[in-house]
Amino acid sequence: MTDEITLNIDGQEVTVESDKTLLDAAKEVGIDIPTICWHEATTSNGLCRICVVEVEGQRLLQPSCIVRAGAGMKVRTRSERVVRARKTILEMLASTMDLSESPEILEMMNEYGASSERFPDAERREIEVKDDNPMYLRDYSKCLLCWRCVQVCADDAQYTYAINFSGRGYETEIGTFFDRTIPESTCVFCGQCVGVCPTGALKPKREFLLEEGMSPEEITVMSSGRKQRKKMG
């Protein structure tokens, strides 16, 4: 058993185990802090900064998914600074990528009054859909770089290391070794990356084809046909 400590979140006294993050501590008293990159199955890296909160005595906003609750802490989860940061991050995301299949983020934008038109003439990430394997598609125009796919492919789950990053800064993308196709990579098609993708950037091919209007029968014929051709080849 870890020690219990008491802190103050938005004026409420909260008593939690001392190894809890501020995010979890807030959850215990029903205070909802938004998250984007956080996932229960992956290591928290504090990338999206949407979960930042104001902690008294700290000069900078603190990522609540990482910072541990401390005795006597005074935390504000919706201060003016917090709201400005969250709203601006959301608006910047909308100016960068295709959020059409990210309903949670669109809802967040609504809640924070964030406008998708805030940054006119911004250079967007527009990347051609990669359709190079029978299992899943990669549409990196929808990728918000939460790193989850890279993490589950590596030390957080599969130890396959098929994907990593290319580029740097705003030009960062998820990529394979010299942009090889997925079948040419070390991918074992475990599907975990697709499972943790929050934005539809990684999508099962079947789901994509259904959305494209193909019937389940047509898809079955198509994929079995592919197998036959492979055998004949």
Place this chain on the structure above:
Amino acid sequence: MSEIDLTPLQNILNPYIPLGRSGLLPALHAAQKHYGWLSQPVAAEVGKALNIPLADVHGVIEFYSLFYNEPVGEKMIRVCTDPACALKGADELLDHLCSHHKIEPGQTTPDPFDQAQGRPARTIERSPCLGLCEQAPAVLFNDEAETNIDLQTGTYELGRPPSVVYGTIRELTKNCGGETTSLNNYGKYTAFMKAQKMQPADVIAEIKAAGLVGRGGAAFPTAIKWEGAANAEGDEKYVICNADESEPGTFKDRVLLLDDPHSTIEGMCIAAHAIGAKKGYIYLRGEYPYILPVLENALTEAREAGYLGGTFDIEVRLGAGAYICGEETALFESIEGKRGFPRIKPPFPTTHGLFGKPTVINNVETLCNVPHIIEKGTDEYRKLGTEKSSGPKLFCVSGDVEKPGLYEIPFGMTLRELLEMAGCESFQAILFGGAAGAFATPEHLDVKLTFEDLREAGLPLGSGVVMVFDETRDLRDVLKRLGKFFAHESCGKCYPCQIGTQRQAEILDRIVDGKIKVGDIERLKDVGWTMTDASLCGLGQTAASAVLSAMKEFPDLFVESGK
């Protein structure tokens, strides 16, 4: 193109195999030196030899600006276009070079090919600050510095960049201003020998009493770092010299390392004794390749004299073009063979640093202060400076002054006194502290150059940058270049900086081009404050510093309706 011959590669890679993942950057440097660039088969061999996943190898190549995954010219011409060089005609120089060779910046000449190597002749690219600001405009030509380039007369200096040292005292720069000081001329490591006779705790107490704080930009008390690492558990500890000097306008560490490498090495030896480290690294920025042999030679001298190689030794690691690696945790990642992503703090380096072990990391100038303090003692050291800012300080003066150069003065002189020495009679603004700094105006002339006075004036001392702009300069152009710099150098890890630096650069571009949009000023503020408040590391937290400071000091530059 001719087939790439992989047979020499095994021998090239052999020395790095025992290093494992940590050998990745040195291995890539060595492979690139041989082949000119890093092709897919070469990168795959590197990954196999060092047992690193290929996707990770590619990720590292892609992160660092000085690694190339396509053929580049045998002659690499990197033209600095950051503010100090821009003032001296860097854009015209770049245009001239490009039109002469009929290529655009970032391109490689299509021919002639060297058939044996399969390599094109020449690549010309823009470079972030090369740390040659007092000799602007400057170019890195392969591994050599080309400085004081004059398009009119066609003259320039090539090779070891000459050091230009001024000021009122010669403490840290005692051995600077000429050729590299050999160990013979440097003399014995008397401060180190004195420290070895002291208890480690007493060495730390001496540094603490002297009031030494970091000179890299963050001004953190050096003794607190040392104490933390000394008290941390474990017997594997590291001392690192941060020589990734990349802050635009900064060149002090270049001069110190090139002219007087033994001061830094002796400082590291004392730090190692104080914390109980067996291994040290000097992480040298990739844009200073000409310092590498100087350091290697000095380390050999120190080993032969018995100062190194016994209980403590030092290895030099060369960066590969990434400003972010000056951030201490990103620097650890880089030595570990990874992309230079900064880590979340806490835990701090003193307990969880390089390879997760207790680590002290200090800037070059900070380490150069250490032998002085130990040798002279605190009382003598404190005769220079003020109570809260003790000792000597280096300032990197560049831009519109008669005598740009490295100035060593005691803390406590005024900005006016420094500028008078540099031959600056009037100015519009000074970029103070670096790209991550703020603007000073003539109103600040009587501010004393100390940590406490500058803080009160809202000016960060940073890395000691004093970049002067006269009344004729358009500060919006300066801001545009700073914006581009941060967008280029953001690592892309956290969203505020990854996207914010890009949006900031776009808005600054519009302001310079007179195409400012309604709402741009508010956008710039929101982006700036979000980066400042919510970014993961110091890069993002200061990426809007100069812009926000310019908005405060020069609001007329940011008028939406006035264009």
